[in-house]
Amino acid sequence: MKETVQESFDKLIIMLLEDSESFKLTSENYVETYKVFIDYFETPPKITKNNLTIGINFTYGWMPTIFNFKTDEFEKACEILKNYKLHSTIPNSGQLKSL
Numbered sequence: 001m002k003e004t005v006q007e008s009f010d011k012l013i014i015m016l017l018e019d020s021e022s023f024k025l026t027s028e029n030y031v032e033t034y035k036v037f038i039d040y041f042e043t044p045p046k047i048t049k050n051n052l053t054i055g056i057n058f059t060y061g062w063m064p065t066i067f068n069f070k071t072d073e074f075e076k077a078c079e080i081l082k083n084y085k086l087h088s089t090i091p092n093s094g095q096l097k098s099l
Contacts, residue, residue, distance in 0.1 A: 047081050049074040073098060 003011075037058050041051070052074060071077075077099050083089040091099065 047078045047085065049078065052078055052081070071098070 040058075041055060080091050080095045080099060084091065
C-alpha cells in the first residue's frame, strides 16, 4: 500500500527528532566561530562590496532568509565603514540610513 503524505511527514519528523538528539551546540562553538568573523574583518586591507556583502550575510546568515539590499550604493556604504574602521568616525543619521 502506498504511503500517505501524513505518514511520510510523520516519518520525517521522527528522523529529524532523532538527528537533533546528536546535535550539541556549546558556547565553545560560538566563541570559535565568532572569533573567525572578527579576525576576517580586522585583517582586510580595504572594505569592498564583496567584504560588505560577506559581512552582512555573516550577520544575517542564521536567519531563514538572505539579506535584501535596499540600495545599490555600495561604494558609499564602504566609504562610511572605512572611515569608521580607520578613524573611529561615527556615522551621522544620514549615513546610518545609507547603510
